[in-house]
Amino acid sequence: xxxxxxxxxxxxxxxxRKNPLVRSAALLGSSAAARxxxxxxxxxGARLCEDAARSxxxxxxxxxxxxxxxxxGPYLTEVLGACGETYQVEEHxxxxxxxxxxxxxxxxxxxxxxxxxxxxxxxxxxxxxxxLEDLQDPGNLGTILRTAEALxxxxxxxxxxxCDPLSPKALRASMGAVFRAGLIRxxxxxxxxxxxxxxxxxxxxxxxxxxSRKITEVDxxxxxxxxxxxxxxxxxxxxxxxxxxxAVTIPMAGRAxxxxxxAAATILLWExxxxxxxxxx
Amino acid sequence: xxxxxxxxxxxxxxxxRKNPLVRSAALLGSSAAARxxxxxxxxxGARLCEDAARSxxxxxxxxxxxxxxxxxGPYLTEVLGACGETYQVEEHxxxxxxxxxxxxxxxxxxxxxxxxxxxxxxxxxxxxxxxLEDLQDPGNLGTILRTAEALxxxxxxxxxxxCDPLSPKALRASMGAVFRAGLIRxxxxxxxxxxxxxxxxxxxxxxxxxxSRKITEVDxxxxxxxxxxxxxxxxxxxxxxxxxxxAVTIPMAGRAxxxxxxAAATILLWExxxxxxxxxx
Numbered sequence: 280x281x282x283x284x285x286x287x288x289x290x291x292x293x294x295x296r297k298n299p300l301v302r303s304a305a306l307l308g309s310s311a312a313a314r315x316x317x318x319x320x321x322x323x324g325a326r327l328c329e330d331a332a333r334s335x336x337x338x339x340x341x342x343x344x345x346x347x348x349x350x351x352g353p354y355l356t357e358v359l360g361a362c363g364e365t366y367q368v369e370e371h372x373x374x375x376x377x378x379x380x381x382x383x384x385x386x387x388x389x390x391x392x393x394x395x396x397x398x399x400x401x402x403x404x405x406x407x408x409x410x411l412e413d414l415q416d417p418g419n420l421g422t423i424l425r426t427a428e429a430l431x432x433x434x435x436x437x438x439x440x441x442c443d444p445l446s447p448k449a450l451r452a453s454m455g456a457v458f459r460a461g462l463i464r465x466x467x468x469x470x471x472x473x474x475x476x477x478x479x480x481x482x483x484x485x486x487x488x489x490x491s492r493k494i495t496e497v498d499x500x501x502x503x504x505x506x507x508x509x510x511x512x513x514x515x516x517x518x519x520x521x522x523x524x525x526a527v528t529i530p531m532a533g534r535a536x537x538x539x540x541x542a543a544a545t546i547l548l549w550e551x552x553x554x555x556x557x558x559x560x
Numbered sequence: 561x562x563x564x565x566x567x568x569x570x571x572x573x574x575x576x577r578k579n580p581l582v583r584s585a586a587l588l589g590s591s592a593a594a595r596x597x598x599x600x601x602x603x604x605g606a607r608l609c610e611d612a613a614r615s616x617x618x619x620x621x622x623x624x625x626x627x628x629x630x631x632x633g634p635y636l637t638e639v640l641g642a643c644g645e646t647y648q649v650e651e652h653x654x655x656x657x658x659x660x661x662x663x664x665x666x667x668x669x670x671x672x673x674x675x676x677x678x679x680x681x682x683x684x685x686x687x688x689x690x691x692l693e694d695l696q697d698p699g700n701l702g703t704i705l706r707t708a709e710a711l712x713x714x715x716x717x718x719x720x721x722x723c724d725p726l727s728p729k730a731l732r733a734s735m736g737a738v739f740r741a742g743l744i745r746x747x748x749x750x751x752x753x754x755x756x757x758x759x760x761x762x763x764x765x766x767x768x769x770x771x772s773r774k775i776t777e778v779d780x781x782x783x784x785x786x787x788x789x790x791x792x793x794x795x796x797x798x799x800x801x802x803x804x805x806x807a808v809t810i811p812m813a814g815r816a817x818x819x820x821x822x823a824a825a826t827i828l829l830w831e832x833x834x835x836x837x838x839x840x841x
Binding site: 530541542 | 776812
């Protein structure tokens with residue numbers, strides 16, 4: 280580590296990709312196991328890092344390039360005020376940290392969000408919630424969390440073998456919703472179903488079957504509801520469907536396979552929101 | 561060109577990336593101008609090529625690798641029955657044609673779909689339609705066309721400076737909906753608005769403004785409606801909004817910027833479908 284000579288921004292300059300801080304930050308970007316073990320994750324992008332700071336996340340380290348300092352100064356101000364250690368990095372070091380082709384050159388190592396729980400113990404019931412089972416694509420997961428936030432669904436369960444909401448792709452697609460949503464991981468469908476039922480929730484299994492109850496027939500304005508959405512290719516596990524009170528479907532006009540996972544989730548979330556809003560006025 | 565010796569599949573084998581057929585096919589994959597000039601496009605993937613054949617598109621040429629022949633035989637049968645010329649290609653030639661990292665090794669050069677019109681002359685009015693203005697992301701465009709098909713909205717206008725629905729990314733995201741939807745390009749908002757009004761359509765400008773009329777207040781079961789959706793970052797042009805009868809919005813709970821373009825389009829399409837379905841029973 281040495282201070283840059285050409286442009287002295289006032290923070291220590293990292294010039295090597297072998298720097299231990301950079302290596303461990305890069306590992307947080309690429310490995311879900313490393314994230315879980317260190318209880319930390321890597322956040323990339325000026326807007327997303329600012330979002331992390333504004334959402335009150337503890338930021339351990341910030342890295343940025345000289346170019347980012349010039350371009351994203353206003354975003355960085357907020358981040359630097361909230362973080363522990365700050366380093367300038369050279370472009371090739373930023374390229375190692377980045378998951379995108381054209382990096383903005385702004386990175387934060389953030390502590391595990393308090394909003395992401397590893398089990399259902401002590402969860403706070405919300406009016407309605409979404410349950411995602413075995414979702415595999417981080418882009419889908421992020422998009423669904425972003426939509427859920429926009430539509431006021433503040434509690435999402437990640438059931439079974441879901442992908443990691445703190446992976447760079449999921450974070451990017453979520454536009455920071457991961458930092459604010461109540462997210463709870465739970466491996467067991469049975470345990471989650473029993474818990475939700477005890478709390479008075481009605482459980483709906485979303486299925487692509489035109490013979491099932493239409494989602495438009497559910498009165499989301501009345502009581503608490505949990506909508507279960509399954510894996511992109513295989514849908515919900517039969518076992519999980521069995522724990523639900525009913526199976527609901529989106530009535531379609533065209534080909535049955537024509538809605539992708541994120542589009543189907545958007546419609547289901549919207550129907551939940553629609554019912555609540557109707558009730559509220 | 562020579563026939564392969566190890567695995568003789570019975571079609572001429574192309575071993576060079578410089579083969580003129582391969583070069584012109586690759587150009588169709590990378591250039592919208594080339595597509596427009598040749599009135600043809602490149603389609604990649606076993607499923608999508610089969611879809612093109614099933615949708616009745618004229619297929620000029622098919623290229624596939626030996627690996628694809630083994631893996632995707634059933635898909636290829638339908639394609640080969642519908643296409644003019646067929647070639648086996650080596651893996652490195654397939655890599656040149658491909659827009660993805662792990663190509664399936666199946667490609668078709670298809671003639672321009674009859675469903676994609678370059679202007680509004682002689683368009684057939686449908687009950688309700690979608691208008692996309694200046695949409696820039698081919699993934700968004702494809703996803704929206706896929707959702708529109710699933711929800712029975714069969715007519716979509718590409719207004720102003722929209723990206724190309726025949727680009728490899730848009731085709732992939734559309735899951736073949738491009739082959740079946742009625743798609744009409746039109747550069748002029750004024751001309752399109754006047755035409756739709758003459759046909760008795762009510763024109764709605766979708767805007768992210770909580771003060772506007774809620775989309776849930778529009779009765780899509782009554783009359784013909786056109787919903788206008790704008791560019792991902794900038795929304796509709798003010799001029800275009802001015803041509804519409806009203807401005808409609810998706811009532812949100814969270815942050816205003818939280819719905820991405822495809823999610824917003826999904827909700828609007830769903831509301832159009834919802835109204836129609838209610839009417840139909």
